[in-house]
Amino acid sequence: MLNFVNDYSEGACPEVLQRLVETNREQLPGYGKDRYTGSAEEKIARACGRPDAQVFFISGGTQTNQIVISTMLKQYEGVVAASTGHVNVHEAGAIEASDHKVLTIPQVDGKLPAPSLREYLETFWADANHEQMVFPGMVYISWPTEYGTLYSKAELTELSDVCHEYRIPLYIDGARMGYGLVAPGADVTLEDIADLADVFYIGGTKVGALCGEAVVFPQANAPEYFQTMMKRRGGLLAKGRLLGVQFDALFTDGLYTRISHQAIDTAEIIRQALRSKGYELYNASPTNQTFVVLENSKMEELRHQVNFDFWERRDANHTVIRFATSWATKTEDAQALAALL
Amino acid sequence: MLNFVNDYSEGACPEVLQRLVETNREQLPGYGKDRYTGSAEEKIARACGRPDAQVFFISGGTQTNQIVISTMLKQYEGVVAASTGHVNVHEAGAIEASDHKVLTIPQVDGKLPAPSLREYLETFWADANHEQMVFPGMVYISWPTEYGTLYSKAELTELSDVCHEYRIPLYIDGARMGYGLVAPGADVTLEDIADLADVFYIGGTKVGALCGEAVVFPQANAPEYFQTMMKRRGGLLAKGRLLGVQFDALFTDGLYTRISHQAIDTAEIIRQALRSKGYELYNASPTNQTFVVLENSKMEELRHQVNFDFWERRDANHTVIRFATSWATKTEDAQALAALL
Amino acid sequence: MLNFVNDYSEGACPEVLQRLVETNREQLPGYGKDRYTGSAEEKIARACGRPDAQVFFISGGTQTNQIVISTMLKQYEGVVAASTGHVNVHEAGAIEASDHKVLTIPQVDGKLPAPSLREYLETFWADANHEQMVFPGMVYISWPTEYGTLYSKAELTELSDVCHEYRIPLYIDGARMGYGLVAPGADVTLEDIADLADVFYIGGTKVGALCGEAVVFPQANAPEYFQTMMKRRGGLLAKGRLLGVQFDALFTDGLYTRISHQAIDTAEIIRQALRSKGYELYNASPTNQTFVVLENSKMEELRHQVNFDFWERRDANHTVIRFATSWATKTEDAQALAALL
Amino acid sequence: MLNFVNDYSEGACPEVLQRLVETNREQLPGYGKDRYTGSAEEKIARACGRPDAQVFFISGGTQTNQIVISTMLKQYEGVVAASTGHVNVHEAGAIEASDHKVLTIPQVDGKLPAPSLREYLETFWADANHEQMVFPGMVYISWPTEYGTLYSKAELTELSDVCHEYRIPLYIDGARMGYGLVAPGADVTLEDIADLADVFYIGGTKVGALCGEAVVFPQANAPEYFQTMMKRRGGLLAKGRLLGVQFDALFTDGLYTRISHQAIDTAEIIRQALRSKGYELYNASPTNQTFVVLENSKMEELRHQVNFDFWERRDANHTVIRFATSWATKTEDAQALAALL
Known part of the structure; x- marks a missing residue:
C-alpha cells in the first residue's frame, strides 16, 4: 500500500533521532534551560538573520497557535484569518477556548488577500459601533497555506504593510514552512519571514521532528513571562530537551x-x-x-x-x-x- | 558533579528509546490511532485489572491535569486539593485558566486527610448560601504526593468512600506513580488505584519516558469526545505514536x-x-x-x-x-x- | 429634534415604573426569591401556555445570551447563528469570552434559512475530521431579527424540526419579541415560540422596562444550578425584585x-x-x-x-x-x- | 416581623427613585453616554477629590469585581485577597471564570494584614520557581470588610505602600462604602480612598440604589477600551441612564x-x-x-x-x-x- x-506518518528524520539517542543519558536542566535548547535557539535566530530573536519550543501546532495568539491579543481583540485558516476550522475551537474570536475573511486560493484585509480594517474602524465589536488585533496566515499555496514576497510585504499601518502584528503559521522555503518558484526566505512577520513558527512535526514547533519573535518582542503563559496553557515540557535537541539537529548544517x-x-x-x-x-x-x-x-x-x-x-x-x-x-x-x- | x-534530568530509559528507534520509519496513522497506541492502551488497561478501561496519552502533567479536571467538572464546580497540591501551587494557574477554582484544604504530611475532606463537604452542603459558592465537584490528590509521601490503601479507601458518598470523582495524579508502587511499605497496587479512583494518570515523564502521561478512566467513564477536548486544549499530538510507542514499551514485561x-x-x-x-x-x-x-x-x-x-x-x-x-x-x-x- | x-431612549413604561414606586419600601428577599419575581415567573409561564416552564430574569441581552449559550453548550460545541446574528457581531466577543465559537451561516433577509442549517449540519457530521472541529451544539436566531424581519411559523417550525432531528436546542433571542408578536402579518404567538424553541428570552429592555430580559425554559429544561451559573457570570442581581416587579407588571393584563x-x-x-x-x-x-x-x-x-x-x-x-x-x-x-x- | x-431588602431611597421618575420619559443616548451619567461621573470624581478620575457604572458587585480584576490583571497574574474576601468565597467562582486565581492570605478580623501581604510578596519573588506559579498581580480588599470591620487610614496606607513597592494595584471593594465613611471612629475619607487605592468601587446596591456600583479609576488609569470589556462580560446596560440617574442623585448634596x-x-x-x-x-x-x-x-x-x-x-x-x-x-x-x- x-x-x-x-x-506526519513517520517518526523523526534519522539525523534528528540520532541526536536524541546520543544525548539521551546526559543530565540536563529541565524546562528548556538545557544547552541543546539554547543552541537551537541561537541557530534558529541566526538562520532568521536575527541574532537577537527570541525562540521558544512548543509540542504541537494547535497549542502553539493557542498560546501565541492568546498571549499577544488584548482581551477585546480577535485574530483575523482566512475562512480556511487552520485556527478557524480544524483546531476544535482552541482559539475560542482561550477567549478570543477568529474574525474571518473569505479566502482566495487558500490565502487572505491584502486588499480584503485592508477593507476589513477600514470598515471596522469606520463603524460608529466598533466599540461593541471584537477588535481585529492580529492577523494569522499560514505559509504554506492549508491548500499548499504560497504567498509571494510581494503579497507578504503587502499584508505586512497593512498590518503595520493598523498597528497589529502579523503572525505566520509555518507548520510546513520547510516545504514552502524550497518550493519551485518560491521567492521568500526565512529572513524575509523574519522581516515581515512579528511572530511566526517553524514547524517541526511535519518537517523532520517527532514533535515540536519553534516560535520565533524576530524583534525580541515576546510577551513578558511567555514561558509562564506556556505553562499555564499546558505547553511547557519538563524535558524541554526533547524539543531542543531535535531543533538543534534540524538547524545544524541546513538539515531542515x-x-x-x-x-x-x-x-x-x-x-x-x-x-x-x-x-x-x-x-x-x-x-x-x-x-x-x-x-x-x-x-x-x-x-x-x-x-x-x-x-x-x-x-x-x-x-x-x-x-x-x-x-x-x-x-x-x-x-x-x-x-x- | x-x-x-x-x-527529569535524563531522556528516556534505553528500552523505550530503542522502541522509538525501531518503529521510527513505520508509516502509522496520526492522532493516537496507530497500533502501538492501541497496544499501549490495552496493556495499561490490563495492568490496571480493568480490560475495559479507556486510556489516553497526553504530553505532560500540567496539561493532563488541566484537561482531566476541566472536562470532568461542571461549570459551577471546583476541584478540592490539599494546599500543597501541584495544581494549586506549581502549574501557573492552569486550572483557573480553564475557568475552575482550586478549593484547598490544609495538607498534613503532603496529604489531604479524609476527615478534613468530609468536614469540608458537609460544611459546604449545610451552608444556606452554598448556591453562591463554588461547588466541590472533584477531589484531586497526588500519589506519591509532592512531598514523596504515600496514602495507604486504607487512607485511599477512606477518601474514595467520602467522594462517592458525595458523588464526586476522585482523581489521582500519578506523575511519580511508579515510584509509589515499588516503595518499601507501600500497600497499594495499580489495581487498587483503578478500583478506588474514578480517573488517574500514570506518569511517564518522570518514570522512563521522554514525555507523556497515561490517563486512565477505569470504568470506561471518559467524558464524551474527550479527544476533541484534548485537541481544544492543545493536548493532542499529530504523531500520537510518540506517546503510544513509549507507553507500549513501558508496559511490556513490567518495565515500568x-x-x-x-x-x-x-x-x-x-x-x-x-x-x-x-x-x-x-x-x-x-x-x-x-x-x-x-x-x-x-x-x-x-x-x-x-x-x-x-x-x-x-x-x-x-x-x-x-x-x-x-x-x-x-x-x-x-x-x-x-x-x- | x-x-x-x-x-431604548426612554426609561420604563408608566405602569411598570408605577409598580416600582409602589413596592419600593416593601422588605423582600434578595436574589429573585421575592413574591413579585415569583408572580412574574408564573404569569410568563402561563402566557407561554407552559405553566411548568422555568423563568429567570437577567439585566441585559448580551449577558443573557452569554449565560444561556454557555450553560447549555458542551465544551466542544459552538452556537450556530446567521452571519448577522447579534451574538456574532455586536456583543464584543461575549460568546467567545465564555469559550465558545459562533459558527456562522450566510443570512438571508436577516434570517438563518433552515435548508442552509440542514446542509451545515449534514456536512459537519459527514466530515471525517469533524472530531477536530467545533461541534454545532445549539442554534441561535433572533425574532424579530436584527433587520426587523420575522420568521413565519412555518419557517420557525422547519428550523425547530432540523434542530431536533440533530438533537440540538433552538434558542430564540427575543430582545424585541413584543414588536414581533403584534406586527402585521405575524403568524407566531408566544405559545408557538414556547412550542418551537428549547429556550428563549422575552426582551424587557427594549419593550417597556428599565432593564431586564426574561429567560424561559418551556420544558422546565434549565441546566441544573442555573442561578449559580448566572452569579458566576455576574448576572444575578441582589435586588432581583427590580426585574421581578417590572416583568410582573408587564405580564399583568397583557401590558407587554x-x-x-x-x-x-x-x-x-x-x-x-x-x-x-x-x-x-x-x-x-x-x-x-x-x-x-x-x-x-x-x-x-x-x-x-x-x-x-x-x-x-x-x-x-x-x-x-x-x-x-x-x-x-x-x-x-x-x-x-x-x-x- | x-x-x-x-x-438589600428594600428598593431605592426616595430621592433616588424620585429622580428616576422625573427623568423617565426624557430621550437619552444609550450605553452611559447620557447627561445624567456624565453628571454622576463628574460629581463622583469631585467627591473623590480627583476631578480627572474615570468613573464607570456596573449593575452589581460580583460583575464589578469580575470586570475590574480581569481587565487589570495580566494573564499570568492572580488577585491576592484575605481568605474571607467576597471574591474568594461568595461569588460562585466569578474570578476563576475570568481565568484568574484568587491567592489567599489568612484574614485577621476580616482584614488582610499588610505584614502578611509583604511576607507573601517577598516569598513569592524569592522563590526560584516563581515563574511556574501564579504571580500576585493585584490586591483586593473590601472596605468595610465582609465582617463589618474597617481598615484604619494607617492600615490602608501601609497596604497601599506595600502594593506600590511591588508595583501592583490596590483594589478596594466598597459595596458598603457609605457605611464605612460615616462609621464612628472611621478615619478614612473618600479622598483618602482615592489617594490610596488604584481602583475602587462605591457601592450603590446596598446604599440607596436599586442596583449599581460606581467604579473609580482615580488616576484616570482605566484599561483602554474598558467599556468594550464591560460589554464583553455582559456588564454594559443599554439604558445606562438607570445607573447614571441614580448615582447622580446619590452624589447630589451629599445624599450618599x-x-x-x-x-x-x-x-x-x-x-x-x-x-x-x-x-x-x-x-x-x-x-x-x-x-x-x-x-x-x-x-x-x-x-x-x-x-x-x-x-x-x-x-x-x-x-x-x-x-x-x-x-x-x-x-x-x-x-x-x-x-x-
Whole structure:
C-alpha cells in the first residue's frame, strides 16, 4: 500500500533521532534551560538573520497557535484569518477556548488577500459601533497555506504593510514552512519571514521532528513571562530537551531545508504525472500537498493501492483528493504512484 | 558533579528509546490511532485489572491535569486539593485558566486527610448560601504526593468512600506513580488505584519516558469526545505514536515498575546514610524524593559537589533540601553522595 | 429634534415604573426569591401556555445570551447563528469570552434559512475530521431579527424540526419579541415560540422596562444550578425584585403586547409615508425597525431635524438608514417625521 | 416581623427613585453616554477629590469585581485577597471564570494584614520557581470588610505602600462604602480612598440604589477600551441612564453619606442594647453589620419575631448571627429589636 495520506506518518528524520539517542543519558536542566535548547535557539535566530530573536519550543501546532495568539491579543481583540485558516476550522475551537474570536475573511486560493484585509480594517474602524465589536488585533496566515499555496514576497510585504499601518502584528503559521522555503518558484526566505512577520513558527512535526514547533519573535518582542503563559496553557515540557535537541539537529548544517527538498521532489513527480496524463489540478500548489480532481471511479480504483486524503466533493461524479508527501516520502513510492495514475 | 536536583534530568530509559528507534520509519496513522497506541492502551488497561478501561496519552502533567479536571467538572464546580497540591501551587494557574477554582484544604504530611475532606463537604452542603459558592465537584490528590509521601490503601479507601458518598470523582495524579508502587511499605497496587479512583494518570515523564502521561478512566467513564477536548486544549499530538510507542514499551514485561526500583534503591542508600549519620529527615517519604534538614554550612559545602533542590528555610541556620532520584540514577552516584554526607 | 435613533431612549413604561414606586419600601428577599419575581415567573409561564416552564430574569441581552449559550453548550460545541446574528457581531466577543465559537451561516433577509442549517449540519457530521472541529451544539436566531424581519411559523417550525432531528436546542433571542408578536402579518404567538424553541428570552429592555430580559425554559429544561451559573457570570442581581416587579407588571393584563402596538403603529405611519413618497425600503420589516435607502443629500437634510441610525453605505450617493420606534414613540412624532420625508 | 437579615431588602431611597421618575420619559443616548451619567461621573470624581478620575457604572458587585480584576490583571497574574474576601468565597467562582486565581492570605478580623501581604510578596519573588506559579498581580480588599470591620487610614496606607513597592494595584471593594465613611471612629475619607487605592468601587446596591456600583479609576488609569470589556462580560446596560440617574442623585448634596448615617445610627442602637445586656459581640464592627454570639435557645426565641442572618456555629450551644441595617432601617425597628434582646 502506498501512503500519501498526510505528512506526519513517520517518526523523526534519522539525523534528528540520532541526536536524541546520543544525548539521551546526559543530565540536563529541565524546562528548556538545557544547552541543546539554547543552541537551537541561537541557530534558529541566526538562520532568521536575527541574532537577537527570541525562540521558544512548543509540542504541537494547535497549542502553539493557542498560546501565541492568546498571549499577544488584548482581551477585546480577535485574530483575523482566512475562512480556511487552520485556527478557524480544524483546531476544535482552541482559539475560542482561550477567549478570543477568529474574525474571518473569505479566502482566495487558500490565502487572505491584502486588499480584503485592508477593507476589513477600514470598515471596522469606520463603524460608529466598533466599540461593541471584537477588535481585529492580529492577523494569522499560514505559509504554506492549508491548500499548499504560497504567498509571494510581494503579497507578504503587502499584508505586512497593512498590518503595520493598523498597528497589529502579523503572525505566520509555518507548520510546513520547510516545504514552502524550497518550493519551485518560491521567492521568500526565512529572513524575509523574519522581516515581515512579528511572530511566526517553524514547524517541526511535519518537517523532520517527532514533535515540536519553534516560535520565533524576530524583534525580541515576546510577551513578558511567555514561558509562564506556556505553562499555564499546558505547553511547557519538563524535558524541554526533547524539543531542543531535535531543533538543534534540524538547524545544524541546513538539515531542515535539505530534508524538505525530498517532499517537493516527490510531489513534483506526482504533479508531473498528473499533468502529463491530463488530470485537472485543483490549484497550483507548489509545495508538498497536491490537490487533484478525480473521477469517482478512478478514485475508487486508486483506493485499493494508495492511501490519500478525501478533500471535498466537486460534483456528483468528481472528488477533490489530496496527495501529501514529506521529508520521509521515498522517490520510488512517488514513482509507483505516478505509474498508477 | 553529582546530580540529584530532580527526576527529569535524563531522556528516556534505553528500552523505550530503542522502541522509538525501531518503529521510527513505520508509516502509522496520526492522532493516537496507530497500533502501538492501541497496544499501549490495552496493556495499561490490563495492568490496571480493568480490560475495559479507556486510556489516553497526553504530553505532560500540567496539561493532563488541566484537561482531566476541566472536562470532568461542571461549570459551577471546583476541584478540592490539599494546599500543597501541584495544581494549586506549581502549574501557573492552569486550572483557573480553564475557568475552575482550586478549593484547598490544609495538607498534613503532603496529604489531604479524609476527615478534613468530609468536614469540608458537609460544611459546604449545610451552608444556606452554598448556591453562591463554588461547588466541590472533584477531589484531586497526588500519589506519591509532592512531598514523596504515600496514602495507604486504607487512607485511599477512606477518601474514595467520602467522594462517592458525595458523588464526586476522585482523581489521582500519578506523575511519580511508579515510584509509589515499588516503595518499601507501600500497600497499594495499580489495581487498587483503578478500583478506588474514578480517573488517574500514570506518569511517564518522570518514570522512563521522554514525555507523556497515561490517563486512565477505569470504568470506561471518559467524558464524551474527550479527544476533541484534548485537541481544544492543545493536548493532542499529530504523531500520537510518540506517546503510544513509549507507553507500549513501558508496559511490556513490567518495565515500568522494574525501572522504578532503581529510583527507590538509590533513594534508600541516601536515606540510610542520612539516618546513620544522624541527620533529621524532614518527613518519612519512602519514595524517590528525600527531604532532609541541613545546617546551612553543610548545605553550602555540599553545593560544590552535588546538585540538589532547595525546598524551604527551616530557621536562620537550617534549610530543608531535596535529593531526587529516578530510574536513571546510578548506584555509584548514590553511594558517592552517601559518602559526602 | 425628532428621535428615532433606537428603541431604548426612554426609561420604563408608566405602569411598570408605577409598580416600582409602589413596592419600593416593601422588605423582600434578595436574589429573585421575592413574591413579585415569583408572580412574574408564573404569569410568563402561563402566557407561554407552559405553566411548568422555568423563568429567570437577567439585566441585559448580551449577558443573557452569554449565560444561556454557555450553560447549555458542551465544551466542544459552538452556537450556530446567521452571519448577522447579534451574538456574532455586536456583543464584543461575549460568546467567545465564555469559550465558545459562533459558527456562522450566510443570512438571508436577516434570517438563518433552515435548508442552509440542514446542509451545515449534514456536512459537519459527514466530515471525517469533524472530531477536530467545533461541534454545532445549539442554534441561535433572533425574532424579530436584527433587520426587523420575522420568521413565519412555518419557517420557525422547519428550523425547530432540523434542530431536533440533530438533537440540538433552538434558542430564540427575543430582545424585541413584543414588536414581533403584534406586527402585521405575524403568524407566531408566544405559545408557538414556547412550542418551537428549547429556550428563549422575552426582551424587557427594549419593550417597556428599565432593564431586564426574561429567560424561559418551556420544558422546565434549565441546566441544573442555573442561578449559580448566572452569579458566576455576574448576572444575578441582589435586588432581583427590580426585574421581578417590572416583568410582573408587564405580564399583568397583557401590558407587554399592549404597549408593543404603539411601536408598530408609529412604524407603520413612517413606512406608509415612505412608500407613498416613493422611497426604496431596504427590506420588508413589519416590526419597529424601518430601513430605507436615502439619497445622501436627503439624509443630510433630515439630520438637522431627526436622529436616526446610519446602517450602511449603499453606493456613492445612497445610504441605508434606520428609523426605530418603540412603546414610547409618540404618534405625533411619527407624523412629524412622515411630514418631513 | 422585624427584618435585619441583610442590607438589600428594600428598593431605592426616595430621592433616588424620585429622580428616576422625573427623568423617565426624557430621550437619552444609550450605553452611559447620557447627561445624567456624565453628571454622576463628574460629581463622583469631585467627591473623590480627583476631578480627572474615570468613573464607570456596573449593575452589581460580583460583575464589578469580575470586570475590574480581569481587565487589570495580566494573564499570568492572580488577585491576592484575605481568605474571607467576597471574591474568594461568595461569588460562585466569578474570578476563576475570568481565568484568574484568587491567592489567599489568612484574614485577621476580616482584614488582610499588610505584614502578611509583604511576607507573601517577598516569598513569592524569592522563590526560584516563581515563574511556574501564579504571580500576585493585584490586591483586593473590601472596605468595610465582609465582617463589618474597617481598615484604619494607617492600615490602608501601609497596604497601599506595600502594593506600590511591588508595583501592583490596590483594589478596594466598597459595596458598603457609605457605611464605612460615616462609621464612628472611621478615619478614612473618600479622598483618602482615592489617594490610596488604584481602583475602587462605591457601592450603590446596598446604599440607596436599586442596583449599581460606581467604579473609580482615580488616576484616570482605566484599561483602554474598558467599556468594550464591560460589554464583553455582559456588564454594559443599554439604558445606562438607570445607573447614571441614580448615582447622580446619590452624589447630589451629599445624599450618599447622609442616608448612610441611618444605617449606623440604627446599628448603634442594637449594639448598645447588646452591650448593656451583656451579650458577647463577635467582633468590633462599627458599621452596619453587627455580629453577636447568642445562646441557641435565645436565637430560637428571637427567630419568631426577627429575621437575621445565621453566620456560623460557635459551639454546641452558641451561634454567631448577624443583624444588618441599612439606609432603610427604621429607628423604631431598631428600638423594637433592642427591646427584644
